[in-house]
Each structure stands twice: as C-alpha cells, then as structure tokens.
Amino acid sequence: xxxxxxxxxxxxxxxxxxxxxxxGAGGEWAAARSIYPLYLEISPVGACNHRCRFCAVDYIGxxxxxxxxxxxxxxxxxxxxxxxxxxxYAGEGEPMLHRDMARIVEITHAAxxxxxxxxxxxxxxxxxxxxxxxxxxxxxxxxxxxxxxTYARIHGTRPEDFERxxxxxxxxxxARESQGAACTLGAxxxxxxxxxxxxxxxxxRCRDLGLDYLVVKPYSQHRFSHxxxxxxxxxxxxxELEQRLAPLSGxxxxxxxxxxxxxxxxxxxxxxxxxxxxxxxxxxxxxGEVYGCSAYLGDPRFAxxxxxxxxxxxxxxxxxxxxxxxxxxxGLDIGECRRNCRMDEVNRYLEALCGEGPPHVNFI
Numbered sequence: 001x002x003x004x005x006x007x008x009x010x011x012x013x014x015x016x017x018x019x020x021x022x023x024g025a026g027g028e029w030a031a032a033r034s035i036y037p038l039y040l041e042i043s044p045v046g047a048c049n050h051r052c053r054f055c056a057v058d059y060i061g062x063x064x065x066x067x068x069x070x071x072x073x074x075x076x077x078x079x080x081x082x083x084x085x086x087x088x089y090a091g092e093g094e095p096m097l098h099r100d101m102a103r104i105v106e107i108t109h110a111a112x113x114x115x116x117x118x119x120x121x122x123x124x125x126x127x128x129x130x131x132x133x134x135x136x137x138x139x140x141x142x143x144x145x146x147x148x149x150t151y152a153r154i155h156g157t158r159p160e161d162f163e164r165x166x167x168x169x170x171x172x173x174x175a176r177e178s179q180g181a182a183c184t185l186g187a188x189x190x191x192x193x194x195x196x197x198x199x200x201x202x203x204x205r206c207r208d209l210g211l212d213y214l215v216v217k218p219y220s221q222h223r224f225s226h227x228x229x230x231x232x233x234x235x236x237x238x239x240e241l242e243q244r245l246a247p248l249s250g251x252x253x254x255x256x257x258x259x260x261x262x263x264x265x266x267x268x269x270x271x272x273x274x275x276x277x278x279x280x281x282x283x284x285x286x287x288g289e290v291y292g293c294s295a296y297l298g299d300p301r302f303a304x305x306x307x308x309x310x311x312x313x314x315x316x317x318x319x320x321x322x323x324x325x326x327x328x329x330x331g332l333d334i335g336e337c338r339r340n341c342r343m344d345e346v347n348r349y350l351e352a353l354c355g356e357g358p359p360h361v362n363f364i
Contacts, residue, residue: 002249005184007215008258008350010345012038012280018041018083022279023353027329032279033317038140039281043091044098048330050120051156052144054190059091060297065286069100073107073257073309078312090118092297097123099173102329105132110163117187118142120155121165129175138184140215141169145189147197154194166205172309173210188215192230192261193237194202199241203248203255213254216245218262221297221342233264261340269334269344271351276343278304278324282316290315292324297340301327 003009012019015038025031046063049054079087089095096119098104105128108115114137121141145151155161172185176273186359189199199216206214215277219230242257249255256352278292285297288307296302305315315321 002246002254003256004254005213005256006206007058007213007256008260010349012346012349018280019350022350027325028317029246029322029325031125032325033322035279036316037280038084039086039088040079040084040284041088041090041281042284043093043103043286044101045090045091045093047097048092048094048120049097049157050094050161052142053154053156053227054144054192054219055227056220057297058226058256059222059224060092062093063286066098067284067286067288067307069319071288072104075109075307075312076104076111076113080113082190082313082316086112086114086116086117088116090289091286094120094123096121096125099125101125102127102131105135120361121187122157122161124168124171125215133172133183134181136183139172139184141165141187143187143202145187145195146191150198154192155284166209169206169209169211169279176248177210178232184212186211186213186215188217190219190282191235191241192219193233196238196241200245200248203240203245207248207253213252213256215258216241216267217255217258218340220265220338222338223336224298227232230300233265235265238262241306244290249300261334261344263343264340266339269337269339271334271347272354274332274334274337274343274347275350276346278302278321280346281343292321292328293341293343295341 018035019036021035021216025035045066048062056180061083091182095117102125105115114135115135117139119141120140121143143151143165146161149240152159152202169187176183189195189202191199203214216307218235219233223232239259239262242259245257247254283297283305285291290304290307291297292302302325303322305318335359
C-alpha cells in the first residue's frame with residue numbers, strides 16, 4: 001500500500017466515540033458545546049522567509065507576530081485535558097522561525113497531544129533536534145521542485161536554499177537514526193506545470209536521503225488568496241504520472257500520489273453542508289485568534305475568541321462558537337468554500353452517517 005498514512009483519505013473512522021457524540025448532538029448547541037476538536041492547526045509565527053507563488057494565505061500579509069510561550073504554556077494543557085489529540089504546527093508563517101519551538105513541543109507532548117509539523121525546512125535548530133525530534137509524530141517538508149532554479153522561482157527564495165533544505169532533511173534523518181526516534185519524516189510537492197517534469201527527480205532525492213515518503217498533491221484555490229496563477233489547473237492531464245512514479249515506492253519509501261483528490265478537483269461538494277466545522281478541528285492564528293475553519297481566516301463569522309484574553313474552554317464553549325455553529329448548519333453556502341479542503345473526506349464520511357443510510361443497513 002503506497003499510502004499507509006491515509007494522506008489521501010481521512011482518519012476520523014478511528015474516533016467513533018467523538019463521532020457518536022457529534023451525531024447524538026444533532027447540531028443542537030446544548031449537546032454540541034462540549035464536543036471538542038480532535039485536531040488543531042496552530043501557527044506559532046505569522047512571518048515567513050519564503051514567498052511561494054501558490055501561497056494560500058498571502059492575503060494575511062506574513063505579519064511579524066508570534067504566539068508567546070506564556071500563552072501556549074497556559075493553553076496547551078487545557079486543550080489536552082479537553083480532548084484535543086493532535087496539533088500540527090504550520091499556519092500562515094514558517095513555524096520553525098519561532099525560537100521557542102523546542103520548548104513548545106515539550107509542552108505539547110506533556111499535555112498528551114501528538115505533535116507534527118508542516119514546514120519549508122529551511123530553518124532547523126540544533127536544540128530542536130536534541131529536545132523535540134523524539135517527541136514529534138511527524139515532520140513534512142514542503143519542497144516544490146526537483147532542481148534549484150525551479151525551486152527558487154516557485155518558493156520565491158534563493159536557489160541555494162534548495163540544497164540547504166535537502167541538507168536539513170539529511171540532518172533530520174541522521175538525528176532520528178542516532179536517537180532511535182520514531183518520528184516519521186516526509187516531504188510534499190504541490191504538482192504545478194513548472195515542476196511536473198521534476199517530480200521523479202525529487203522523489204529519488206527524497207528516497208536516497210532516507211525519508212519515509214513523498215506526497216504529490218494538487219493545488220487548491222483559497223477563496224481569499226491574492227494569487228490566482230493556478231486557479232484553472234486541470235489535473236486530468238497529470239494522472240498518468242501515478243503509474244510512472246509507482247516503481248519508486250519500496251524498501252521503506254512511499255510515493256503517495258494523491259490521485260483521488262486530483263480526480264475530485266473542480267467537482268461540486270459531495271455533501272449538503274460542512275459537518276466538520278466547528279466540531280472536529282480548529283485553527284489558531286499567530287495573533288492567538290481561534291478560528292473554526294482555516295478557509296475563513298480573517299472572516300469575523302468564524303473567529304471564536306483570542307487565547308491572549310480567554311482560555312480555550314471558554315472560547316470553545318462561548319457565544320461566538322454557538323453563532324458559528326448556527327451559521328454553518330443553516331446559512332453557509334458551501335459552494336463558496338475552498339474545494340478539496342482539509343475536511344473534504346471527513347465531510348463525505350459524516351454525510352453518509354446523516355439520516356438513515358441506504359436500505360438494509362443492518363445487513364453489514
């Protein structure tokens with residue numbers, strides 16, 4: 001199986017208790033208010049040292065703000081106690097620019113929360129390797145070309161950063177080996193016209209470095225993004241790449257080609273409304289604002305409260321989330337939402353659980 005991590009699917013099926021609570025609530029606030037997210041994306045910093053041509057959150061402006069260690073020391077244990085199971089540090093900025101990242105991982109782990117990163121891989125501090133790598137579930141590096149020149153044009157950075165990132169990947173692999181750590185190490189490439197001819201080259205580099213996988217994924221247009229350079233991409237022309245790249249998988253390395261998501265590209269939603277929001281996930285911006293959905297950052301209808309002023313439980317069970325739940329349930333036109341969003345497969349699954357299902361459901 002080339003996708004043992006279920007990257008091109010979802011893993012909500014492994015949390016039946018939370019799903020049962022959601023189904024039992026029926027969208028009613030009295031029962032829904034205490035259903036906490038399984039997963040959070042947290043942006044430690046708003047600044048970024050790259051200017052990727054495809055950046056979904058370019059409209060936020062890469063603002064030089066960061067979550068303070070003090071706020072996270074207070075919020076993360078509360079999140080863990082409330083039922084949050086996982087945090088991915090990524091967001092509107094580059095997470096590894098936060099100088100306290102190693103300590104943040106230690107706090108997250110102590111709170112009983114699984115920790116992961118999506119990063120551009122250009123910054124890798126020694127204290128992170130020494131203190132945080134073994135406490136991290138996975139790290140995925142976004143590296144969107146197979147050659148330095150193409151990389152520089154797509155990432156909006158210098159060509160020499162390409163080898164720097166690959167060098168940091170090698171450092172991660174070596175540190176994992178020396179520590180006997182269990183952290184899964186992978187990379188991803190956003191499939192674009194400029195880099196389609198370099199995917200195999202990048203995959204071979206990743207495999208030879210000792211990474212566990214490379215994900216090949218499609219672009220998804222964010223509704224607020226300034227960039228529209230890739231808005232009209234048609235991925236049907238790229239599906240043949242899957243078979244060409246398949247032989248690269250093996251001996252501990254997986255080439256995860258997200259063909260399922262590519263085939264859905266441009267299709268209308270396969271569900272009547274967003275069932276996942278504001279229940280199973282949430283997003284914390286670098287200024288501390290908690291959002292019910294990352295596709296609506298900056299939209300006051302999805303802003304639930306700020307961790308600098310209120311605790312996470314107070315925010316999650318507060319009036320702003322009650323209003324957001326009512327909006328998503330009764331007033332949100334999901335035709336305007338981002339296509340192939342992070343909760344798309346989750347929503348397809350939850351849609352199937354609504355109502356009575358097909359005939360003869362007891363004949364399992």
